[in-house]
Amino acid sequence: MSRFLFRTTTLALAIAATACGGGGGSNNNNNDDDIGVVEPPVDERPERCLEDPMNSGYCLVWADEFSGDAIDSEKWSHEKNCTGGGNNEAQCYNDSADNSWVADDMLHIKAVREDATGPGMVDDDPNYDPEDTSGSGTYTSARLRTKNLGDWKYGRFEMRAKLPFGQGSWPAFWMLPTEWNYGGWPLSGEIDILEAVNLKVGGEDHIHGTLHYGDNWPGNVYSGEAYRIPGDLNPADDFHTYAVEWEEGEIRWYVDGDHYAIQKADGWYTTAALDNPNAPFDQTFHLILNLAVGGDWPSNVNDTGIDESAFPQEFIIDYVRVYQCTEDFETGKGCASTDGDFVYNEGTQPPQAPEGDEIAIFDGEVNAPYQWYSWSSFGSVDFEVVDAGGDYGDVGQITYNTDEGIGFFQSEATYDLSDYTYIEFDLRVLEEPADAGSAGLTFRADCIFNNGCTSGDYPLDMPALDQWTHFQIPLMELVNQGLNAESVDTPFVISPTWGNQMGAVLQVDNVRVVK
Structure with missing residues (x-):
């Protein structure tokens, strides 16, 4: 077992004494100045270092060797919830000693097959109630974090561990932002x-x-690399050391000292700060250790579902250590370790903002980055491209098989439309809704993926049947109703009047945003 030993300095005092001799007229002077005193060496370690810096320049700033008889509450806290982790996972996390404990100089996290209930919200939700039992799971497990106990920007983060195995097992050693300065996951x-x-x-x-970043779902993206330990070794058979080195603009991954992957700032972004090349990985993060069960990812690897016979399973951690670079604590640069044999993952570039005096959303076809979507509380809102004949050619045809539905053009990223003046489109009514006498149209624009802003409903008169009508909606009027023009992802939402839609058939063309 690998154990960390703090270095100590032995203070030595060497005193040279000279014996006095006499006779023959010799005079052997005993001068106190001749007594040699070796002063203790000055400790030149940076204040935050717990030991002398290594040759690389990294020094230890935090560690848990799990050498006690209990989980150190000054270093770790337990999250307690049954939210499914956002991935349809099957476990409830708790602080039971049956699911996480320290023994034999190891931290044990154990997933057990048992029905459980608990809070249906994550621990950081402002409405979180530890007594809530609205969430449920079919397994119990543990998720530990260092949030507000150990938080860092840049450094080397290292764990030695033996991983669990079996269909449905999902151990993780990872980091989340302590303050979500760029917004909710994965913006930060x-x-x-x-x-x-x-x-x-x-x-x-x-x-x-892996790294997760980008925009709110579904504009979130991730990039990363898979790795096999040389010699056909399985991570579940023995202990191995896993680490990242994170510095300004660069993150590197390691297994047993082998540098296997790297990603750089030109391959990550957050739509909350597109002008900041290092965002979102330029803030303080904390560590998380957990063992999840099931969920979307395990269900798509090798098999589906969960193999109950594989459980209980244990994630066993020998130590966790955090180092920072004494060459430059502020940027973390100057201490990189690499053998040059690694995969450079180019990551993902942010979507390009529209340019020019006009953004064509639909002109016989749906233009990237936009896509057509629909929503209905029952029934359907159907969309197809049809030949309208005459001067229009291909147009979008929307059929309402519901009384409560909308159709909309939406992009995965938000765009700044504040320099634009109008949202314009042509519309023809082929079939009126069932109650033609009270028929009308409702339009709006949204920024769904950026704090949920909306223009609210903007009423339009229903055009005469089978007649093309041009609409020009001032963007400023939508802003005055609540739209944030700097982060629009849904510039076109259309529907007949709510509750009176069934049977309506609309055609649209030349949908665009103009200056």
């Missing part, structure tokens, strides 16, 4: 130091290192 980023799913199932032996 996520650093996955180590993840693995379904080890030993069908020979599965990969581990993964």
Whole structure:
């Protein structure tokens, strides 16, 4: 077992004494100035270092060797919830000693098959109630974090551990922002130091290192690399060391000292700060250790569902250590370790903002980055491209098989439309809704993926049947009703009057935003 030993300095005092001799007229002077005193060496370690810096320049600033008889509450707290982790996972996290404990100089996190209930919200939700039992799971497990106990920007983050195995097992060593300065997940980023799913199932032996960033769902993106330990070694058979080195503009992944992947700032972004090349990975993050069960990712690897016979499973951690670079604590640069044999993952570039005096959303076809979507509380809102004949050619045709539905053009990213003046489109009514006497149209624009702003309903008169009508809606009027023009992802939402839609058929063309 690997154990960390703090270095100590022995203070030595060497005193040279000279014996006095006499006779023969010799005179042997005993001068106190001749007594040599070796002063203790000056400790030149930076104040935050717990030991002398290594040759690389990294020094230890935080560690848990799990050498006691209990989980150190000054370093870790337990999250307690049954939210499914946003991935349809099957576990409830708790602080039971049956699911996480320290023994034999190791931290044990154990997933057990048992029905459980608990809070249906994550611990940081302002409405979180520890007594809530609205959430449920079919397994119990543990998720520990250092939030507000150990938080860092830049450094080397290292764990030595033996991973669990079996269909549905999902251990992770990862990082989340302590303050969500760029917004909710994944706008403020996520650093996955180590993840693995379904080890030993069908020979599965990969581990993964990944970054999550981009825009709110569904504009979120991720990039990372899978890695196999040389020699056909399975991470569930023995202990291995997993680490990332994170510095300004660069993150590197390691297994047993082997640098296997790198990502750089030109391959990540957050739509909350597109002018900041290092965002979102330029803020303070904390560490998380957890063992999830099931969920979307394990269900898509090798098999589906959860193999109950594989559980209980244990994630066993020998130590967790955090180092920072004494060459430059502020940027973390100057201490990189690499052998040059790694995969450079180019990541993902942010979507390009529209340019020019006009943004064509639909002109016989849906133009990127926009797509057509619909929503209905029952029934359907159907969309197809049809030949309208005459001067129009191909147009979008929307059929309402519901009384409560909308159709809309939406992009995965938000765009700044504040320099634009109008949203314009042509519309023809082929079929009126059932109650033609009270028929009308409702339009709006939204920024759904950026704090949910909306213009609210903007009423339009229903045009005469089978007649093309041009609409020009001032963007400023939508802003005055609540739209944030600097972050629009849904510039076109259309529907007949709510509750009176069934049977309506609309055609649209030349949908655009103009200056």
